[in-house]
Amino acid sequence: MSRFELLAFDADDTLWQNERLYLEAQAKFAGLLARYHSPERIRERLYRAETRNLEHFGYGVKAFALSMIETAVELTEGRISGQDLQTLVDLARGMLHVRVELLEGVLETLDLLKKRFSLMLLTKGDLFEQENKIARSGLAGCFRYIEIVSQKTAPVYQSLLERYSVSPGRFLMVGNSLRSDILPVLEIGGHAVYIPHELTWQHEHADPPPAGQSGYYQLAHVGLLPALLEQMETG
Amino acid sequence: MSRFELLAFDADDTLWQNERLYLEAQAKFAGLLARYHSPERIRERLYRAETRNLEHFGYGVKAFALSMIETAVELTEGRISGQDLQTLVDLARGMLHVRVELLEGVLETLDLLKKRFSLMLLTKGDLFEQENKIARSGLAGCFRYIEIVSQKTAPVYQSLLERYSVSPGRFLMVGNSLRSDILPVLEIGGHAVYIPHELTWQHEHADPPPAGQSGYYQLAHVGLLPALLEQMETG
Numbered sequence: 001m002s003r004f005e006l007l008a009f010d011a012d013d014t015l016w017q018n019e020r021l022y023l024e025a026q027a028k029f030a031g032l033l034a035r036y037h038s039p040e041r042i043r044e045r046l047y048r049a050e051t052r053n054l055e056h057f058g059y060g061v062k063a064f065a066l067s068m069i070e071t072a073v074e075l076t077e078g079r080i081s082g083q084d085l086q087t088l089v090d091l092a093r094g095m096l097h098v099r100v101e102l103l104e105g106v107l108e109t110l111d112l113l114k115k116r117f118s119l120m121l122l123t124k125g126d127l128f129e130q131e132n133k134i135a136r137s138g139l140a141g142c143f144r145y146i147e148i149v150s151q152k153t154a155p156v157y158q159s160l161l162e163r164y165s166v167s168p169g170r171f172l173m174v175g176n177s178l179r180s181d182i183l184p185v186l187e188i189g190g191h192a193v194y195i196p197h198e199l200t201w202q203h204e205h206a207d208p209p210p211a212g213q214s215g216y217y218q219l220a221h222v223g224l225l226p227a228l229l230e231q232m233e234t235g
Numbered sequence: 236m237s238r239f240e241l242l243a244f245d246a247d248d249t250l251w252q253n254e255r256l257y258l259e260a261q262a263k264f265a266g267l268l269a270r271y272h273s274p275e276r277i278r279e280r281l282y283r284a285e286t287r288n289l290e291h292f293g294y295g296v297k298a299f300a301l302s303m304i305e306t307a308v309e310l311t312e313g314r315i316s317g318q319d320l321q322t323l324v325d326l327a328r329g330m331l332h333v334r335v336e337l338l339e340g341v342l343e344t345l346d347l348l349k350k351r352f353s354l355m356l357l358t359k360g361d362l363f364e365q366e367n368k369i370a371r372s373g374l375a376g377c378f379r380y381i382e383i384v385s386q387k388t389a390p391v392y393q394s395l396l397e398r399y400s401v402s403p404g405r406f407l408m409v410g411n412s413l414r415s416d417i418l419p420v421l422e423i424g425g426h427a428v429y430i431p432h433e434l435t436w437q438h439e440h441a442d443p444p445p446a447g448q449s450g451y452y453q454l455a456h457v458g459l460l461p462a463l464l465e466q467m468e469t470g
Contacts (some may be wrong), residue, residue, distance in 0.1 A: 056328050058363030062297035069304060070324050073317040082313020085320070089305055093291050127362035128293030128385045150363045 003233050004117060004191070006166045009110075009143075010175030011123035011130065014222070016137055017101040019199040022064065025091055029068050032084055036076050046071045051203060058150060060126030065092035096129060100137040103197075105223030110142040112226050120145040122160075122173070124152045124180060152180040154187045161188075174225065179206040182216065191215040191232075195222055238468050239352060239426070241401045244345075244378075245410030246358035246365065249457070251372055252336040254434040257299065260326055264303050267319055271311050281306045286438060293385060295361030300327035331364060335372040338432075340458030345377040347461050355380040357395075357408070359387045359415060387415040389422045396423075409460065414441035417451070426450040426467075430457055 012018035026046060030039040037045075049067040057063035068088050072080045113119060121143045123130050130148045134140050145164070149156055161171055168189040175181025176197040185192040186209055194208070194217070209216045217228060247253035261281060265274040272280075284302040292298035303323050307315045348354060356378045358365050365383045369375050380399070384391055396406055403424040410416025411432040420427040421444055429443070429452065444451045452463060 056331055057297055058361075062292055062301060066297060066300060066324055066327070069320065073321050076317065078317020078321075080317060080320075082308040082311065082315060085304065085315075086308050086313075089301055092301070096291055126293075127383060131385050148362060150366050 002117060003170065004172045004229070005170040006120055006145075006161075006164060006172070007113060007117045007229075008120040008122040008147075008171070008173045010173070010177065010181045011121055011133070011137075012125070013176045013197040013200065014103070014174060014181070014195060015106050015110075015121075015139060016103060016133070019197065019201055021095050021098060022201070023199060025064070025068075025095060028091055029072075029088070032087060033072060033075055033080075042071070042075060045075055047202060049074075054203070058126065059124060060129045061092050061095045062126065062129075064095075065089060068092075096132065100133055102137065102139070103222065105221055106139070109222050109225055110139065113229070114142050114144075117229075118144045120147060122147045122149070122152075124149050152177075152184060154184040157184055157190065158188050161190075172229075174222070176200055177204040177206075178208055179204050182206075183209065186213060186215055189215070192217070193225065193228065194218045195220070195225075237352060238405065239407045239464070240405040241355055241380075241396075241399060241407070242348065242352045242464075243355040243357040243382075243406070243408045245408070245412065245416045246356055246368065246372075247360070248411045248432040248435065249338070249409060249416070249430060250341050250345075250356075250374060251338060251368070254432065254436055256330050256333060257436070258434060260299070260303075260330060263326055264307075264323070267322060268307060268310055268315075277306070277310060280310055282437060284309075289438075293361065294359060295364045296327050296330045297361065297364075299330075300324060303327075331367065335368055337372065337374070338457065340456055341374070344457050344460055345374060348464070349377050349379075352464075353379045355382060357382045357384070357387075359384050387412075387419060389419040392419055392425065393423050396425075407464075409457070411435060412439040412441075413443055414439050417441075418444065421448060421450055424450070426452070428452045428454055428460065428463065430454050430460075 009015060026043060030042045033042050046067060049071045053063055053067050057066055065088060072088060119142060127148050134146060147160060161168055172191040173181050173185040174193045174195060176195055178194060182192040182194045183206060192215060219225060219228060244250060261278060265277045268277050281302060284306045288298055288302050292301055300323060354377060362383050369381060382395060396403055407426040408416055408420040409428045409430060411430055412435060413429060417427040417429045418441060427450060454460060454463060
């Protein structure tokens with residue numbers, strides 16, 4: 001019997017590129033408002049709007065679009081043109097239809113691991129958007145379970161594991177966000193593998209766990225996961 | 236043993252008022268654009284944008300907000316003011332924080348039924364928004380299971396029931412949308428209780444099932460459900 005009953009993977013920037021899309025959209029947004037303000041100021045105000053709107057609108061492209069629109073109205077003192085507004089809505093719509101670009105090694109790794117483990121895709125965000133991305137990614141068949149939650153906190157992990165009758169000690173989470181994928185899982189006594197992505201949304205930053213923290217691992221890329229699991233199973 | 240293993244309830248306009256909020260927002264929207272077009276034309280164009288955007292943005296207030304913004308840009312030929320745009324975003328934000336108004340008889344009925352049946356809240360829409368509404372409704376404790384899906388089609392019901400190991404013949408769905416709550420459930424061999432709401436979104440309209448369709452029931456209000464169930468169990 002394997003040591004782990006359930007292996008869960010975060011999706012955005014763990015399985016596929018996501019933050020890159022937002023950075024590209026932000027650059028276009030800054031370009032649109034270039035004659036009003038500096039790119040730094042525009043980015044700073046947009047981030048402020050996004051953070052403020054999280055509790056109202058949650059995560060995802062639609063929330064991001066509404067934050068761009070609010071920021072554009074604010075920074076242009078209401079002078080933003082109808083055409084530019086339409087450009088912003090179209091920009092958001094485009095983000096929802098762009099090709100899902102898998103990270104290197106993801107397909108091979110999942111193909112290998114699905115033979116030995118029950119895999120779960122466990123992502124937070126907009127339900128409609130995440131379902132669409134999963135469908136477009138071609139990865140749905142690798143996962144026995146798919147769970148989309150609105151936030152990833154210790155109580156959310158706890159109740160999810162209860163629902164699946166999996167004890168935290170037999171659960172392993174893989175992801176790129178210390179704040180959402182790693183710290184809450186360690187808090188409830190699970191195992192967590194942190195795979196940093198070169199781009200991670202400012203809001204998801206957190207301090208890594210203390211050195212030697214039990215259950216915590218860090219890998220440079222997902223392709224190293226099978227070897228780590230092998231070592232954990234036999235070690 | 237009860238005839239039904241699982242009783243599922245739709246939420247919007249089955250347990251609490253929802254469409255009313257959209258109609259109020261639409262009226263404010265039409266007021267905002269009153270000097271450009273007639274209320275009828277504004278409503279018609281907004282509905283067209285909402286329908287067109289469903290496949291891009293899905294259901295919910297954020298999608299509605301983006302449709303209002305697009306429609307406003309279109310109908311004013313780009314002359315909509317920054318202030319009016321901010322009003323639209325604020326209108327959407329307000330819809331997400333308004334008090335959840337339960338329909339008459341809901342609380343008493345759920346209190347009664349939860350003692351005898353496994354109850355599920357089964358709603359489609361925006362995850363973040365629906366979770367917030369469930370929390371604000373005070374009804375979460377009545378339900379053993381809560382499922383939020385992005386659409387309610389026959390395959391979605393089918394796979395949900397498989398996941399819960401419930402056969403369709405032992406499943407009963409209660410809701411106000413023929414299209415989402417009733418027809419797909421009958422299609423897979425389940426039971427469905429249609430409780431029409433005076434306000435139902437145009438998009439959810441569908442023809443009722445033929446007279447005498449097996450498994451189909453219609454009630455005037457939710458308070459009549461316990462008596463119907465009683466009759467089904469003994470009849």
